[in-house]
Amino acid sequence: MDFRLSDEHEALRETVREFAREQVAPVIGELYEKHAFPYDLIRQMGKMGLFGLPFPEDQGGMGGDYFALCLALEELARIDSSVAITLEAAVSLGAMPIHRFGTPAQRAEWLPRLLSGEALAGFGLTEPGTGSDAGGTQTRAVLDEAAGEWVINGSKAFITNSGTDITALVTVTAVTGTNPDGSKELSTIIVPSGTPGFHVLPAYSKVGWNCSDTHELAFDDCRVPAANLLGARGRGFAQFLQILDEGRIAIAALSVGLAQGCVDESLKYAHERQAFGQPIGNFQAVQFMIADMEMRAHTARLAYYDAAARMLAGQDFKRQAAIAKLYASEAAVDNARYATQVHGGYGFMNESAVGRFWRDAKILEIGEGTSEIQRMIIARSLGV
Amino acid sequence: MNIVVLVKQVPDSGAERNLTSDDNTVDRGSANNVINEMDEYAIEEALKIKEAHGGEVTILTMGPDRATESIRKALSMGPDAAVHVVDDALAGSCAVATSKVLAAALGTLNADLILCGAESTDGRVQVLPHMLAERLGVAALTGARKLTVDGASLTAERQTEEGYEVVSAATPAVVSVWDTINEPRYPSFKGIMAAKKKPVRTLSLADLGVSADEVGFAGATSAVVEHSKRPPRSAGTKITDEGTAGTQLVEYLVTEKFV
Numbered sequence: 001m002d003f004r005l006s007d008e009h010e011a012l013r014e015t016v017r018e019f020a021r022e023q024v025a026p027v028i029g030e031l032y033e034k035h036a037f038p039y040d041l042i043r044q045m046g047k048m049g050l051f052g053l054p055f056p057e058d059q060g061g062m063g064g065d066y067f068a069l070c071l072a073l074e075e076l077a078r079i080d081s082s083v084a085i086t087l088e089a090a091v092s093l094g095a096m097p098i099h100r101f102g103t104p105a106q107r108a109e110w111l112p113r114l115l116s117g118e119a120l121a122g123f124g125l126t127e128p129g130t131g132s133d134a135g136g137t138q139t140r141a142v143l144d145e146a147a148g149e150w151v152i153n154g155s156k157a158f159i160t161n162s163g164t165d166i167t168a169l170v171t172v173t174a175v176t177g178t179n180p181d182g183s184k185e186l187s188t189i190i191v192p193s194g195t196p197g198f199h200v201l202p203a204y205s206k207v208g209w210n211c212s213d214t215h216e217l218a219f220d221d222c223r224v225p226a227a228n229l230l231g232a233r234g235r236g237f238a239q240f241l242q243i244l245d246e247g248r249i250a251i252a253a254l255s256v257g258l259a260q261g262c263v264d265e266s267l268k269y270a271h272e273r274q275a276f277g278q279p280i281g282n283f284q285a286v287q288f289m290i291a292d293m294e295m296r297a298h299t300a301r302l303a304y305y306d307a308a309a310r311m312l313a314g315q316d317f318k319r320q321a322a323i324a325k326l327y328a329s330e331a332a333v334d335n336a337r338y339a340t341q342v343h344g345g346y347g348f349m350n351e352s353a354v355g356r357f358w359r360d361a362k363i364l365e366i367g368e369g370t371s372e373i374q375r376m377i378i379a380r381s382l383g384v
Numbered sequence: 385m386n387i388v389v390l391v392k393q394v395p396d397s398g399a400e401r402n403l404t405s406d407d408n409t410v411d412r413g414s415a416n417n418v419i420n421e422m423d424e425y426a427i428e429e430a431l432k433i434k435e436a437h438g439g440e441v442t443i444l445t446m447g448p449d450r451a452t453e454s455i456r457k458a459l460s461m462g463p464d465a466a467v468h469v470v471d472d473a474l475a476g477s478c479a480v481a482t483s484k485v486l487a488a489a490l491g492t493l494n495a496d497l498i499l500c501g502a503e504s505t506d507g508r509v510q511v512l513p514h515m516l517a518e519r520l521g522v523a524a525l526t527g528a529r530k531l532t533v534d535g536a537s538l539t540a541e542r543q544t545e546e547g548y549e550v551v552s553a554a555t556p557a558v559v560s561v562w563d564t565i566n567e568p569r570y571p572s573f574k575g576i577m578a579a580k581k582k583p584v585r586t587l588s589l590a591d592l593g594v595s596a597d598e599v600g601f602a603g604a605t606s607a608v609v610e611h612s613k614r615p616p617r618s619a620g621t622k623i624t625d626e627g628t629a630g631t632q633l634v635e636y637l638v639t640e641k642f643v
Contacts, residue, residue, distance in 0.1 A: 011460060011576045019570050049572035062573040 003305055009071055012064070016072045019048065020079040028080045032210045032356060035203070037164050038083055045083075046117020051090055055099055059107065060115040066246060067308040070253035074301075077257025078264065079353075081360040082211035084254045089160035089212075090114070092247045094121030097171050097188065101231030101239055106190065113168060122162035122170035124191075124217060125240055128155055132373045134173070134186070134240065139219065141174035141189055148226045150174075150189050152197070152219040158367075163200040163215040167193050170217060173236050186236030190228040197222030208359030245318055247368045248325035249311065252304035255328035255364045258357055259297040262332075262339035265353050266290050269343055280342070289338045296331035303327050319381040326374035329364035336361035385439035385533065385555070387430045388493050389463065390486065390500035390512075392420040393447050393454040397505040407601070408608035409476055410506050412448070419454045422501025424461075425561050428568040430499050431462045433533050440464050442493060446474060446485055452584070459579035460571035466582065467493065471589040476601035479507070483515035485599060488592040490520060495556060497538070502527050502560040513560035523553030529564040 005013065024041055031038050045051065053069045055061025062068075069091055077084035095114040098106055098121065113119035130136035139154025152174055156162075162170050169192045177185035191198050199218040206214060231239050267290060270281030280286045303324040310317035339354040340347035347354045365371045395401045395415030402411040430441045443458045443466035445451050455466045469489050477485070490498060498520075503510045517524030525531075528540040529548060539552040543562050571579075589596055597603055623632050637643045 007456075008573075008576050008580065011457065011571070011579075012573050015460075015571050015576070044570075047572075048570045049574055053573055057574065063577060064573045068573055 016075040051117035052115035074253045074257040077254040078261040082209040093123035119168035120161040122159045124156040124172040128157045139174040149223045152222040156217040185234045188230040248321040252324035252328040255332040258332040259335040262335035266342040293335045300328035300331040322374040322377040333361045388495040393451040394420045394506040420504045424568040426499040460575040466584045473596035478604040481599040487519035498558045517558040523557040526560045
């Protein structure tokens with residue numbers, strides 16, 4: 001038993017690492033300051049096949065697995081999280097539901113462009129008044145049987161990749177009726193960009209993830225064909241739970257990348273920066289901060305490797321994914337805090353990488369299931 | 385078009401590199417070994433020519449067993465096959481001997497176009513493409529920053545210090561390239577998976593009919609007899625401005641022949 005990667009996974013990891021260092025690192029600082037979406041990097045990542053990583057070749061994918069995606073996310077996030085989250089949301093939240101629940105016609109229509117990175121899809125679950133409590137969904141979709149169309153009304157909040165120039169669609173979770181037990185019937189519907197009544201509101205001003213595209217969406221008597229129902233009617237809740245379980249492993253991988261990036265930057269700085277006539281890396285106070293950072297990054301990595309291995313083996317991975325996401329996101333926040341401390345005043349400057357890491361880390365404890373939700377999942381899985 | 389790309393595995397130029405103390409050769413054991421950077425541009429150029437004109441791209445590498453890693457990485461970018469010349473007797477080969485071995489290997493490959501990097505980041509002698517062309521009796525278009533293929537005619541923009549020269553030749557020919565020629569692609573995961581299954585043929589000196597005493601330390605035309613670490617940078621000259629600093633700076637630059 002060991003945690004060594006296969007030659008192919010290792011080769012992929014190295015390739016993405018080179019790409020992140022050579023292509024992302026030199027330009028990301030300026031893009032981040034400008035809150036600019038990194039179209040050119042996304043195009044290059046598309047050519048490398050990163051958007052098709054976990055999909056089969058006959059669908060236009062790379063024939064890799066979900067773990068391959070996680071490795072790519074980790075290496076990207078080691079340099080920048082907003083580029084990594086763009087890939088994570090595009091693949092795990094955008095294309096995956098269509099691949100998994102779509103009809104052959106829906107797959108044929110959307111997947112080729114999504115898997116090549118030419119187009120992006122958003123995942124419209126969260127609402128202004130509903131996040132983790134998806135049962136509180138207010139957006140409604142009514143089937144106009146005469147017209148053969150869904151009529152959607154409501155709004156969605158914090159939707160990643162929903163308003164770029166290359167966004168092709170958003171999958172929207174909506175109430176479509178009432179279940180026999182009185183609970184809301186939730187279904188998922190594909191809404192192509194540009195559909196009348198589908199409004200993309202101006203981009204949010206965020207604390208971090210500046211190069212990631214995030215919008216509030218409004219649906220005002222927005223009509224789409226009845227055939228745009230994604231998966232079975234009333235299966236919306238079960239579908240997004242499955243998507244979110246996997247997504248947690250991806251967010252864990254992204255968090256590990258940020259945590260490791262903090263180690264990389266702190267090591268470099270500890271060698272360079274002189275204080276009291278010697279490099280600050282000679283001081284035990286700095287050494288111990290870096291040692292703790294490495295410990296957290298390493299442990300978090302093992303946690304997501306384990307969750308991914310279980311998932312790929314077809315075993316139950318819900319608890320392990322929650323543990324990995326919870327631990328890795330907290331490790332990322334801790335490491336960002338200590339890495340900034342190692343960098344002193346320079347770490348508080350926007351131009352330093354750790355300044356970006358610090359701003360980007362906090363959302364990891366919130367997005368795709370808050371830390372509190374992860375603790376609930378772990379506790380429930382233990383029978384309390 | 386049948387294209388052969390020469391690929392050399394070298395120690396990563398981004399990390400600290402050393403020579404071994406016993407035989408003054410590059411210390412490959414302690415280094416992170418990678419594809420010679422300039423060779424990646426040669427691979428990219430070969431793939432672009434194949435995409436435009438069809439044909440086959442073969443990687444040719446001379447190097448120890450561990451060069452296999454670099455061959456697989458090269459194949460993951462898209463070439464069809466590879467030939468690996470590996471033999472214990474090759475250790476310590478000089479450029480002249482290397483060109484002899486590679487020419488012998490190329491003799492079995494029927495190449496229309498032989499592409500390679502203009503230099504390797506370890507040896508940096510820049511003579512191999514010329515030696516190879518001489519041995520094969522074909523034209524050498526070296527230091528290309530642009531290459532155009534029109535049937536059996538090759539036209540290259542040859543980079544010089546002042547600008548560039550336009551040179552042309554008929555195939556077969558050796559073309560060496562600089563990093564201004566293109567932007568090498570990153571391998572895709574599909575490419576990485578496919579590289580596993582691509583044929584890599586290994587050839588020994590005996591297979592090539594080259595005798596062991598013509599290569600390696602035994603056949604080297606030159607030998608490194610001694611090496612030492614570059615001395616640490618000496619303290620700079622500090623000029624305090626008392627009204628004449630500008631003149632002093634220019635005088636310094638003139639003395640050092642910078643201007």
